[in-house]
Amino acid sequence: MAQVNVKFRVHGVDSERGWGQDYWHVDFDTRAEAEKFKADTNAKNTAKFAPDFYSQANSIEMIEV
Numbered sequence: 001m002a003q004v005n006v007k008f009r010v011h012g013v014d015s016e017r018g019w020g021q022d023y024w025h026v027d028f029d030t031r032a033e034a035e036k037f038k039a040d041t042n043a044k045n046t047a048k049f050a051p052d053f054y055s056q057a058n059s060i061e062m063i064e065v
Contacts, residue, residue, distance in 0.1 A: 004064050005064065005065045006062060006063070006064060006065075007027045007028065007029065007062075007063050007064075007065050008027070008028045008029075008030065008031050008033070008034035008060055008061070008062055008063075009025050009026070009027050009028075009034070009060070009061045009062075009063050010025060010026050010027075010028065010034050010037055010038050010041075010057050010059070010060055011023070011024075011025050011057070011058050011059045011060075011061065012024050012025070012026075012041065012055060012056055012057040012058055013055070013056055013058065014053070014054070014055045015050070015053065015054055015055075015056070016052065016053045017050075017052045017053070027063070027065075031060070031062075034060045035060065037057065038057040038060060041055055041056070041057040042056060042057055
């Protein structure tokens, strides 16, 4: 039986006014690391209106590598 290595992938997007969006992902070894990264990234989004540039972490996915 093959061993399965599990990672946690955070999906996100960078948005820049006039330039559109760029989608990205970052992989982590533990769910806790992924959740911390997501929370830290989204904690920077405190403006009442969308700024000219911002990053947003949208979801966490468990993947097999």
